[in-house]
Amino acid sequence: MHGGPWSIRIAPAVAVVAAVVGTSLAVASPALAGAGWGGDRGWFVTLSVLGDFVDADDPAAGGDGGFFVDEWAPGAMFGVGHAFTPAFAIKLTAANAPHGTSVEGVEVNHASAALEAHVRFYPGERAQAYLFGGFGGATLDADDHGVRSEVRGGLMVLGAGFLYHLSSHLALDIGGRVDVIDWNEAEVTFTGGGSGEITVGGPVAESGSAGKLLLGLVWSF
Numbered sequence: 001m002h003g004g005p006w007s008i009r010i011a012p013a014v015a016v017v018a019a020v021v022g023t024s025l026a027v028a029s030p031a032l033a034g035a036g037w038g039g040d041r042g043w044f045v046t047l048s049v050l051g052d053f054v055d056a057d058d059p060a061a062g063g064d065g066g067f068f069v070d071e072w073a074p075g076a077m078f079g080v081g082h083a084f085t086p087a088f089a090i091k092l093t094a095a096n097a098p099h100g101t102s103v104e105g106v107e108v109n110h111a112s113a114a115l116e117a118h119v120r121f122y123p124g125e126r127a128q129a130y131l132f133g134g135f136g137g138a139t140l141d142a143d144d145h146g147v148r149s150e151v152r153g154g155l156m157v158l159g160a161g162f163l164y165h166l167s168s169h170l171a172l173d174i175g176g177r178v179d180v181i182d183w184n185e186a187e188v189t190f191t192g193g194g195s196g197e198i199t200v201g202g203p204v205a206e207s208g209s210a211g212k213l214l215l216g217l218v219w220s221f
Helices: 006-032
Strands: 042-054 072-085 088-100 107-120 127-144 147-165 170-190 198-220
Touching: 042 088, 042 107, 072 107, 072 198, 088 127, 107 147, 127 170, 147 198
Parallel strands: none
Antiparallel strands: 042 072, 042 198, 072 088, 088 107, 107 127, 127 147, 147 170, 170 198
16 A cells, blocks of 8 residues: 555544534533433434545555555545434435545545445444445546546445434444445546547446445434
């Protein structure tokens, strides 16, 4: 993997979530003794920081030149969903993470969206585990001095996590997910020069994988 200061890049995002969680605990603590662990039905939104992994080829030992992508990068995920019962929910998520590369000033952006079905265990308890699966789409794109490359594909996702209720409406969310991706379309756009913008593309047949480790908050209405 192309080396990069991943821990330095993700530290500010983790610090922000830690500060929000700490503040939420301080605000919620006086009411916890008499609060029920609600939010088992109805709408909810989630906001998470994440460590994003993409399956990338490692540079050859001792090699030079070439274009390599950092496998790990910090990112963020937003989600909105609806709990139909205390044990079952549907959730729509969108995530984004810019990965560094071996070329200075060039990043590969990994974006994904998915529709997920969540099964929650121990409904009504303060601590709940959950499993989920779903489907969606993913893109990888980069802009290198006027040459924009993008590859797109469908994905299937499986994951698991843990909810810890801070109040009747707010919960801490810790989880992980694995995406199995079928890359099926590639496109390259050239800009500049006297010809304006030129786009070429076509189908591809490549498989890949990605993963995410998440730390976030869930607000239930």
